[in-house]
Every structure is written in structure tokens, then in C-alpha cells.
Amino acid sequence: MNNDFMLAAEIRVRYSETDRMGIVYNANYLDWFEVARTELCRNWGTEYRKWENRGLILPVVEAYCRYKASAKYDDKIELWVRVTEIKYHSIKFEYKIVRKEDSKVLAMGYTRHGCTNASSGKLFKERHPFYEWVLSKIQN
Amino acid sequence: MNNDFMLAAEIRVRYSETDRMGIVYNANYLDWFEVARTELCRNWGTEYRKWENRGLILPVVEAYCRYKASAKYDDKIELWVRVTEIKYHSIKFEYKIVRKEDSKVLAMGYTRHGCTNASSGKLFKERHPFYEWVLSKIQN
């Protein structure tokens, strides 16, 4: 499995993302994780919204973040991401949040998602093109 | 028309709603406006989600807020609301955001919404039960 992190996106910390400690509020890192997933899919050639249009949704079943240093307003942030697990019914992404200026890792985390049939709300038990697609991307 | 503001809800300022100035970030007042609308509907006897289930949605077409003083973390906030206009195709709510501790008005604002058919996405041009309902509430 290709375990290298990919630089999926660069963003600027928004004023709205800060809190009264003067740092980025903890929940906002989970928003950034989503941005990383979205851009990973685009980079791999199929936008995530197209997967949703084809009846697949990926609700988060687990999320974890380890905060090491604070992001601040207007910091340029690199969003790194990789897939570390893919099954018919689930996928796991890992993230690295890096301050671009000094390459400091601000946070690490992961999310696990259920590969879910959008109409039935059930997890996929059989091969879905999404599974094949992800597999093909992380195996080469 | 009954133009009195109703106290729709009391909320506490969340840490996530503050910004690095130490005050509530401006956009969050629009979230509070929505809370006030939701509780107004409940208070009037029909939950807003039931109107959505019956095919009506109320996307915001206009929003305005005048900020007079800052809300801070953990402040108890009163959300006041009234309807000042109802037409087949639109409704206007006005809001008053008050700090409970000293009854200080922190913000005033309004939102205008299109009364929209959820399936077609078009504005209603004929009487919809929602119209009658709101009218009955503000006329007595």
C-alpha cells in the first residue's frame, strides 16, 4: 500500500475559525480534514461530489485529532492526507496539518467513514466502484 | 398586525462562537436568528421541520444585522423575534439579541425568506397553509 501523505490543499486560517484564546478552535480541524478528503479525490481524478451523485455517501463514523501546536489567524496551512485502509464498507483517512511557514506539524488525526448506500442508508457489503477506485490509487 | 417581539429562546454563548477579539464572531448572530425562527414556530404550535416535511422551505434571500455591543463567551442571550411581513412568496422576520444579565440590546436585524416549493424550487404564487398559519398568528 502506498502510504505516503499527499499535499492535498493549502488554506489560510479564517478569522471565523479563531476563538477567544486567539487560536483556531479545535473543531475546525475536522472541517480541514474534509477539505483534504475532497481535494484528494479531485487529485485522484474523480470529484467526491460525483461519488455522491452516484449514490455513495461517506458519513464519518470515527474522528480523532491530536493537537500539537496552535494555528493562528492568517497562517498558511498545508493539508496532508492519505488513505490507510479501504474495505467494502469503510475507509480510513489520516491527516497531517502543517504550518507552511516553518513546516511545523500542528496536528495529526484520522477519520473513518462508512461507505454507505445513499438511498438505503446501509453500508455496502459488495464491491462498489469506489472501492476499486481507491484501491487502484493506493496500490501503485 | 401584532408587532410585539416574542422571547423565543435563551441560549448561552459557546466557546466556538467567539473569535480572537474575544467576542462572538459576527456571522454567528445569523445562526441565532435561525434558532429564534425555529422556536417561534414551535411556540406557535407547528414545528418548522414539519413545514419542511410538507414541502415548504424558506431559504434566506436577505439578511441584515446591526451590531451594537459584543456578546461574550458564556453570556446568557435572549433571542427575540417577530414577523413583520407575510406574503404568499415571502416572509420577513425581525430579531432583537439581548444580553439577559443587564437587558442590553446587543444586536438588531432581520431576514427575508422566499416561501419556496421544496420540490420545484419555485416561490409559491398561491396561498399555502403556511401563509394562512402565519397570518392567523400575527393578526390576533
Place this chain on the structure above:
Amino acid sequence: MNNDFMLAAEIRVRYSETDRMGIVYNANYLDWFEVARTELCRNWGTEYRKWENRGLILPVVEAYCRYKASAKYDDKIELWVRVTEIKYHSIKFEYKIVRKEDSKVLAMGYTRHGCTNASSGKLFKERHPFYEWVLSKIQN
């Protein structure tokens, strides 16, 4: 150690907290965790903002959430919380997010925080009144 969860607060799901899957967006549960912490402190007799005023801040160093079922717009949600670890320099809270209507557990999670000197930004290495206070609450 008193390991019982306390019902810290009841909230309504806001429209702003939903996403295009029609459910509460995953990051918002971390906002709710904060609400639970805030109300736990108030319930224990000293508001968290007073601890901040006395020079203690509790930045999140770790957050985890396991999502079991979806919260939806207008659901009444119970926020349960307990402290499962207290040290001079860190504290761990656990959370249970419950849909009030049917007592279904929607999510479980925890956060770990650094007990930090607000002026120096350093973790406390000696007893701080906060440590004693929490300890006294969970030991009886």
C-alpha cells in the same frame, strides 16, 4: 473516582449544524463537547470563564468521537459528561451524546486538555486550585 456521567445540558440541533446529507456535520459534536464542559463546571459551582479569568486555560490536545447514529435538525440532544482523569498538567473529559426522544446514544467521545498557564503558555507543573477543585468533585 466518581465515574458517573452527568447530564450537563440539553440543546436543540440548529439548522446551521446540518449538512447536505441532512444530518449534523461531524465537527459540530466537538462544539457540543465544549458546551458539556462549560455546563459541568457551572454545575460544580465555578464557571469555566472564571477559571480563565484566574489565568488557567484548557486548550484541547486530543479529541476523539465515535459516531453511532445521526443527529438531525431540531432533535433535542442530551449532553452527558464526566472527568476520567485529572493531573496537574492535564484533564480528560468523556462525553455521551444522546437523542432525548428515544434515549439513543448518538455519539461517544473524549477530549484531553493541557492545564495551561494563560500568560506563559506553559503547562502547570504544580498544584493549581483547578486541580484541587476537580479532584474534590470526582472523589466524593
Place this chain on the structure above:
Amino acid sequence: MNNDFMLAAEIRVRYSETDRMGIVYNANYLDWFEVARTELCRNWGTEYRKWENRGLILPVVEAYCRYKASAKYDDKIELWVRVTEIKYHSIKFEYKIVRKEDSKVLAMGYTRHGCTNASSGKLFKERHPFYEWVLSKIQN
């Protein structure tokens, strides 16, 4: 006065910014307005955070948005901004939110800010370098 809108930034709609109608939740446009302001300052040569470091803050005293069409998840959005008023004690920005794909204007709005002394919390009554700076930018 130079009244031309400047393209300050291009962003992607995040999943977290959508609501259960499948469109961007109304309050998020105010976050985007802030992004536009931040990038306008950077483009003009002095980052907004540097003005804050020099003791000036610009709390929003008024915000308005007219929503014309919906932004959706993953849309590429252009943020256009201009300054239409500058006084010692206040500044007004106007915004145009445009969907890049078809150049459709999704929203128009403005914010007015108090040019405030960060330490005293009072509005500036005398010329502040910020005033001169903005004036020099919009007069040529």
C-alpha cells in the same frame, strides 16, 4: 474614488458549509466576506493581522447580504470586494460572491466596521495610519 471590485480570493465550498437544503448555509457568506477583506489587505500590501498588531481592530457594526442564487458543495467561488467608504472611525466594504463556473452572482452584500483602538475599545477620532493607507489605495 476607485469603485472597482477586486477579485480578492477564490475558494471552494466546504462540506461543512452546506445545510440540509443542500446549499451553503446563509451565515457562511459572512465568513467569506471576511476572507475577502483579509485578501484585499494582503493584496494592498499590508496584512490585516499587522494592523491588529499595531492596535487597530475592525469589529463589524453592520452586515447585509442579498442572496440571489445558491452556492453548493465543491463550487468554486470568487470573492470580490471593494471599499466604498472610509472615515477616521469607520470603513465600509462591499462584496460580490460569484460562482466561477458560469460567472453567476450568487450574493451581494456589505459590512461596516468601527475603526477601533484595540486597547481602549474606543473608535478612532483622529487620523490613524490605517485611514491614510486605505484612502491612498482607493483614490488612485
